[in-house]
Amino acid sequence: TLFRSxxxxxxxxxxxxxxxxxxMGSISDLMHCEKIKKSCVNYGIPCxxxxxxxxxxxxxxxxxxxxxxxxxxxxxxxxVAGRSNGLGPVLSGNTAYPVINCxxxxxxxxxxxxWSSLRMPSGLGCSTVLSPEAAAQFxxxxxxxxxxxxxxxxxxxxxxxxxxxxxxxxxxxxxxx
Numbered sequence: 001t002l003f004r005s006x007x008x009x010x011x012x013x014x015x016x017x018x019x020x021x022x023x024m025g026s027i028s029d030l031m032h033c034e035k036i037k038k039s040c041v042n043y044g045i046p047c048x049x050x051x052x053x054x055x056x057x058x059x060x061x062x063x064x065x066x067x068x069x070x071x072x073x074x075x076x077x078x079x080v081a082g083r084s085n086g087l088g089p090v091l092s093g094n095t096a097y098p099v100i101n102c103x104x105x106x107x108x109x110x111x112x113x114x115w116s117s118l119r120m121p122s123g124l125g126c127s128t129v130l131s132p133e134a135a136a137q138f139x140x141x142x143x144x145x146x147x148x149x150x151x152x153x154x155x156x157x158x159x160x161x162x163x164x165x166x167x168x169x170x171x172x173x174x175x176x177x
């Protein structure tokens with residue numbers, strides 16, 4: 001087949017790259033969630049922010065989750081909940097979609113609170129990532145398996161990091177000679 005330049009647009013505009021849905025346990029987690037959203041946008045992935053509590057409103061949490069299932073759009077859920085994180089495990093136990101815990105750690109209780117995101121009951125497959133930017137990157141890696149535009153942004157970021165490291169090493173070596 002011949003290459004047709006008028007069809008390049010089809011390669012550059014995937015039908016559905018997927019979406020990230022960030023569910024926060026409290027509006028006080030909004031700044032943390034905005035960092036996830038900003039990073040998702042940098043990868044070209046739409047991101048929606050929602051507020052729900054698995055402890056205080058489990059029915060509403062499951063209703064929100066159900067809004068995103070079955071519409072054919074690949075979805076990754078990110079659960080942002082401090083203290084006792086029930087949000088990630090409840091989502092993971094009730095969906096086949098990937099769930100990433102990204103708890104907003106605080107100086108006073110963060111070292112204790114993180115355990116509720118790390119130790120899961122058997123049968124739950126949610127991962128835990130502490131950095132909001134890294135949570136978005138992990139979601140992008142999932143989508144990058146099937147979306148060449150997301151993959152290329154991830155690859156570009158990796159190569160830029162490699163170049164920066166090589167430049168820093170070269171500069172250090174020149175200074176120490």
